[in-house]
Amino acid sequence: MLVKKVGFLGPRATFTHLAVQAFFDHDMKEIAYSTIPQCIDAVADGEIDYAVVPTENAIEGSVNLTIDYLIHEQPLTIVGEIVSPIEQHFMVHPENRENWKDITRVYSHSHAIAQCHKFLHKTFKGISYDYATSTSAAASYVSQHPNECVAAIANQLAAKEYGLEIMKRNIHDYEYNHTRFAILCSTKHEYESPKLSVSKEKTTLMITLPSDQSGALHQVLSAFTWRKLNLSKIESRPMKTGLGHYFFIIDIDMCVDDILIPGAIAELEALGCRVKLLGSYKAYNIQTAIKE
Amino acid sequence: MLVKKVGFLGPRATFTHLAVQAFFDHDMKEIAYSTIPQCIDAVADGEIDYAVVPTENAIEGSVNLTIDYLIHEQPLTIVGEIVSPIEQHFMVHPENRENWKDITRVYSHSHAIAQCHKFLHKTFKGISYDYATSTSAAASYVSQHPNECVAAIANQLAAKEYGLEIMKRNIHDYEYNHTRFAILCSTKHEYESPKLSVSKEKTTLMITLPSDQSGALHQVLSAFTWRKLNLSKIESRPMKTGLGHYFFIIDIDMCVDDILIPGAIAELEALGCRVKLLGSYKAYNIQTAIKE
Numbered sequence: 001m002l003v004k005k006v007g008f009l010g011p012r013a014t015f016t017h018l019a020v021q022a023f024f025d026h027d028m029k030e031i032a033y034s035t036i037p038q039c040i041d042a043v044a045d046g047e048i049d050y051a052v053v054p055t056e057n058a059i060e061g062s063v064n065l066t067i068d069y070l071i072h073e074q075p076l077t078i079v080g081e082i083v084s085p086i087e088q089h090f091m092v093h094p095e096n097r098e099n100w101k102d103i104t105r106v107y108s109h110s111h112a113i114a115q116c117h118k119f120l121h122k123t124f125k126g127i128s129y130d131y132a133t134s135t136s137a138a139a140s141y142v143s144q145h146p147n148e149c150v151a152a153i154a155n156q157l158a159a160k161e162y163g164l165e166i167m168k169r170n171i172h173d174y175e176y177n178h179t180r181f182a183i184l185c186s187t188k189h190e191y192e193s194p195k196l197s198v199s200k201e202k203t204t205l206m207i208t209l210p211s212d213q214s215g216a217l218h219q220v221l222s223a224f225t226w227r228k229l230n231l232s233k234i235e236s237r238p239m240k241t242g243l244g245h246y247f248f249i250i251d252i253d254m255c256v257d258d259i260l261i262p263g264a265i266a267e268l269e270a271l272g273c274r275v276k277l278l279g280s281y282k283a284y285n286i287q288t289a290i291k292e
Numbered sequence: 293m294l295v296k297k298v299g300f301l302g303p304r305a306t307f308t309h310l311a312v313q314a315f316f317d318h319d320m321k322e323i324a325y326s327t328i329p330q331c332i333d334a335v336a337d338g339e340i341d342y343a344v345v346p347t348e349n350a351i352e353g354s355v356n357l358t359i360d361y362l363i364h365e366q367p368l369t370i371v372g373e374i375v376s377p378i379e380q381h382f383m384v385h386p387e388n389r390e391n392w393k394d395i396t397r398v399y400s401h402s403h404a405i406a407q408c409h410k411f412l413h414k415t416f417k418g419i420s421y422d423y424a425t426s427t428s429a430a431a432s433y434v435s436q437h438p439n440e441c442v443a444a445i446a447n448q449l450a451a452k453e454y455g456l457e458i459m460k461r462n463i464h465d466y467e468y469n470h471t472r473f474a475i476l477c478s479t480k481h482e483y484e485s486p487k488l489s490v491s492k493e494k495t496t497l498m499i500t501l502p503s504d505q506s507g508a509l510h511q512v513l514s515a516f517t518w519r520k521l522n523l524s525k526i527e528s529r530p531m532k533t534g535l536g537h538y539f540f541i542i543d544i545d546m547c548v549d550d551i552l553i554p555g556a557i558a559e560l561e562a563l564g565c566r567v568k569l570l571g572s573y574k575a576y577n578i579q580t581a582i583k584e
Contacts, residue, residue, distance in 0.1 A: 057530075064353050236525070244525065246525070
């Protein structure tokens with residue numbers, strides 16, 4: 001059997017990498033990409049079999065770049081979803097372990113800094129922040145600059161990968177912080193995790209309304225409501241054609257069946273909506289992050 | 293009469309600053325804040341009379357930090373809205389005007405770089421990007437580093453403020469790019485621009501559904517649809533209490549009246565929704581950016 005090539009939003013030791021390691025077999029080949037578009041392009045171009053990219057965070061909301069790139073640039077199929085807890089830790093270079101309370105600068109991804117705002121504000125009033133392209137890049141920087149009074153906020157995998165010392169665990173302000181990751185593929189097929197168990201089945205649709213009329217979205221929702229199709233998410237995103245023009249991403253809590261979802265789609269199309277099936281797939285939860 | 297103190301997302305010469313100059317009287321006192329929360333806090337604390345912050349861009353979508361901070365941290369009232377075109381220009385230090393095609397690095401806000409992706413990809417294949425905290429900060433950096441082969445993407449005001457030379461105008465990929473800015477105040481009152489004319493009247497509501505049931509959003513929309521209240525926007529944002537918990541921001545295309553909107557709000561509350569009026573205000577369009 002050929003070894004699967006799995007691309008992910010890198011560098012190594014990001015939360016996406018952590019999700020990849022929890023979901024796939026150990027014998028896959030991991031390839032880190034430095035941006036979400038590069039990772040999505042790689043699967044569209046056949047360089048890799050699967051791309052794993054973040055789609056939504058419980059605090060920050062949707063990862064717009066992923067949604068927009070899938071809609072506007074590379075139409076791929078969502079073949080699976082991983083939900084992972086986001087546990088942020090405060091780490092320094094081992095040489096700074098004694099004086100970690102005197103650090104003057106924190107380096108991390110802007111979302112990680114925002115997620116730990118209360119901790120930082122309370123513990124280090126007046127500290128300065130610098131934004132890295134990822135939590136892992138911040139950890140890498142700190143490992144290479146032992147002489148600077150700088151700390152990183154990152155996950156456990158990054159502390160291990162870059163030999164940093166965790167001084168405070170779980171410094172994130174909100175307890176229930178999770179990120180959803182989509183597993184993307186260029187062909188429609190089922191892929192089941194050999195390591196995690198299925199938490200639910202889902203279908204994701206993209207719907208464009210026929211015109212900017214007040215009642216159009218209400219009408220769209222009616223097609224699902226009267227069929228008792230449970231929508232776990234509805235999100236508006238700009239069409240990029242001007243303020244006030246949106247499309248909608250809808251998650252339905254079941255796999256595509258033969259009757260109900262095709263019926264709703266046919267009705268919506270008859271009403272002038274454009275409907276695109278982005279995927280019908282299984283969702284998996286990672287219960288806890290990898291422990292040391 | 294006391295001079296109005298107007299705070300905005302700085303530094304000087306950002307698109308927000310440009311909107312402030314187009315909207316307010318010349319005799320206001322302008323105060324730049326380095327983050328959206330600092331600017332919002334300043335009006336809540338009475339340091340300034342008005343805060344002007346971005347809320348939505350036609351391409352990037354909502355400015356989540358503004359929406360989330362208003363909902364979760366500082367309840368203020370939206371007393372006006374400014375819609376401004378976003379015109380991005382490619383600029384270098386005057387000393388580099390002859391060899392601008394040889395530059396190797398572009399510095400700007402991540403959104404500005406994303407908005408000019410096609411131009412950059414076509415004109416400078418393989419160029420490297422660095423992200424600044426604002427387009428204006430990027431222009432400031434370029435003005436201070438004449439020896440570096442670096443360009444900024446920023447607006448006309450920034451080119452003027454920092455003495456840079458615009459080599460290519462309007463390099464943004466999408467023509468219809470606009471940003472909405474909210475004018476926030478700690479008290480409910482009307483404020484009319486002495487310089488721009490009103491384009492429309494609006495009401496913004498925040499609605500929390502009673503439970504995660506499929507039909508709840510459909511029911512909410514029904515309350516507006518049957519009254520023929522036109523919704524120009526509906527947006528979901530995370531409650532920050534876990535994946536799948538959302539609240540909704542709804543824009544209605546009219547000011548709060550005595551009958552229709554209060555009637556819809558009362559019905560929604562009776563159904564178990566939490567409804568908050570974020571503002572009922574006038575919206576203004578800036579027709580073109582400030583010309584040199």
